[in-house]
Amino acid sequence: MQKAALAQAPIGEEEPADDAYDYDDATLFGYGAEEEGDNDPLETLNRFTFAFNEMLDTLFLRPAAFTYRELVPLGIRNAVRSFLRTLSTPVILANDLLQGDGERALITSKRFFVNTAFSLGFYDYAEELGLPYHSSDFGQTLGVHGTGEGFYLVLPVFGPSSARDTAGTLVDSFMDPLSYLAAEDLNVVTLGDDARPYSYVRTGASGLEARSRSMDVIDQALEGSLDHYTRVRSLWRQAREADIEKRSAGEDPDFGLGGLP
Amino acid sequence: MIPRLVKSLSLVLLVLLIPQAQAQEGPEGFLGSFGQEAIAELTDTSVPEAQREERFKDMLDRGFDLEAISRFIIARYWRSADEADRQAFIETFKDYLSQRFLPLFAGYQGDFATGSARPDRDNPELSWVPITFRSPNGQPVATEWRVRNLNGSYKILDVRAEGASLALTLREEYASVMRREGGLAGLVEQLRQQVARGAFRPD
Numbered sequence: 001m002q003k004a005a006l007a008q009a010p011i012g013e014e015e016p017a018d019d020a021y022d023y024d025d026a027t028l029f030g031y032g033a034e035e036e037g038d039n040d041p042l043e044t045l046n047r048f049t050f051a052f053n054e055m056l057d058t059l060f061l062r063p064a065a066f067t068y069r070e071l072v073p074l075g076i077r078n079a080v081r082s083f084l085r086t087l088s089t090p091v092i093l094a095n096d097l098l099q100g101d102g103e104r105a106l107i108t109s110k111r112f113f114v115n116t117a118f119s120l121g122f123y124d125y126a127e128e129l130g131l132p133y134h135s136s137d138f139g140q141t142l143g144v145h146g147t148g149e150g151f152y153l154v155l156p157v158f159g160p161s162s163a164r165d166t167a168g169t170l171v172d173s174f175m176d177p178l179s180y181l182a183a184e185d186l187n188v189v190t191l192g193d194d195a196r197p198y199s200y201v202r203t204g205a206s207g208l209e210a211r212s213r214s215m216d217v218i219d220q221a222l223e224g225s226l227d228h229y230t231r232v233r234s235l236w237r238q239a240r241e242a243d244i245e246k247r248s249a250g251e252d253p254d255f256g257l258g259g260l261p
Numbered sequence: 262m263i264p265r266l267v268k269s270l271s272l273v274l275l276v277l278l279i280p281q282a283q284a285q286e287g288p289e290g291f292l293g294s295f296g297q298e299a300i301a302e303l304t305d306t307s308v309p310e311a312q313r314e315e316r317f318k319d320m321l322d323r324g325f326d327l328e329a330i331s332r333f334i335i336a337r338y339w340r341s342a343d344e345a346d347r348q349a350f351i352e353t354f355k356d357y358l359s360q361r362f363l364p365l366f367a368g369y370q371g372d373f374a375t376g377s378a379r380p381d382r383d384n385p386e387l388s389w390v391p392i393t394f395r396s397p398n399g400q401p402v403a404t405e406w407r408v409r410n411l412n413g414s415y416k417i418l419d420v421r422a423e424g425a426s427l428a429l430t431l432r433e434e435y436a437s438v439m440r441r442e443g444g445l446a447g448l449v450e451q452l453r454q455q456v457a458r459g460a461f462r463p464d
Binding site: 027028029030031038220221223224225226227229230231233234235238239242 | 329333361381383384387407409418419424425426428429430433434435436437438451452455460461462463
């Protein structure tokens with residue numbers, strides 16, 4: 001009651017008091033009552049960044065991804081995706097191990113050996129052998145070990161993230177051997193400007209590749225939305241939670257495609 | 262001799278059939294027959310649009326716990342809203358659902374497979390049922406349906422497609438609209454305008 005009075009008085013918004021909310025409804029749907037909060041203290045800034053990103057997407061990324069999808073045959077696009085995934089093997093493997101997930105670490109290693117041995121990483125044979133791709137990152141590792149997201153954060157260009165996952169991305173880039181690769185001499189290990197072009201090209205290609213695959217899904221997900229910002233925030237959070245609980249479709253036999261006879 | 266054989270054979274047949282009949286009960290059986298009904302009733306485009314919409318809304322009323330869904334989605338604004346606004350929301354929400362989802366049934370060629378239900382850890386009357394939709398052209402779509410068993414009759418509470426919950430997504434989106442508009446009445450008005458414009462119709 002006190003809390004409700006506090007929440008109402010100073011802000012002066014006409015939000016109903018907290019006790020007006022029936023927590024039984026939330027348990028019925030299997031979501032804890034604590035999800036009621038937005039956990040988005042930087043909402044104004046985030047909305048601004050979000051609008052900026054949407055503009056970038058409309059002007060550059062979306063047309064580029066569309067052209068890429070229409071002009072480049074699927075076989076080549078698959079090779080590009082497979083190669084990018086092979087490049088990210090060290091980071092995925094490190095995080096699988098840090099998560100204490102031996103099973104996934106083994107899958108990642110097997111995938112690397114199979115795919116590099118047979119195609120230098122350009123073709124995903126492992127997938128056909130029943131070793132499907134999964135991604136792992138340090139933000140997810142923190143989540144697996146119980147770290148909350150901190151708060152929601154929209155990064156310029158990169159899009160939805162959180163305090164935890166932004167820190168995770170930084171750690172991942174330090175873990176990535178590609179960040180240490182010098183441009184002139186592949187034997188010299190330096191962390192510096194020389195390595196940047198590689199990282200930029202890789203990041204750009206990954207973004208383009210991901211955007212070209214998600215085009216229809218994103219269009220559908222945002223169709224008829226009353227508020228794009230909130231919908232993206234909600235969908236991103238749910239996807240992230242699924243990553244952390246490792247229940248993305250196709251991997252867990254109890255979920256998704258497991259129902260096929 | 263022969264009548265006795267027939268009799269015992271039919272008995273064996275009956276015994277063999279019983280477990281299958283039971284397997285068709287439970288949340289999986291409910292969703293299976295509900296889905297079959299939806300495909301039978303809603304895919305035929307020679308039926309006039311208004312009639313299909315009527316059938317769709319009738320199925321919403323029978324198969325979904327619209328009251329519980331609305332309470333969950335509207336959350337804190339539900340109690341402070343008056344009964345007229347609540348009913349207005351449920352009606353408009355049904356308009357939204359039929360504009361958004363009924364067109365997906367038009368001429369639908371695929372089928373679906375129901376997996377085995379996963380009971381909720383905390384509440385035995387609730388379960389998640391996986392359903393995979395397969396269409397001749399396109400990737401299979403993995404969904405999960407949250408079903409509540411209320412004294413032997415089943416009602417759908419939520420759908421997850423590729424991991425994202427419809428109820429949770431709408432709750433967060435509508436919360437921001439209601440904060441902006443100052444309550445449930447404002448949200449209903451927004452939804453009405455969008456429905457009138459046909460904004461929710463998939464291309």
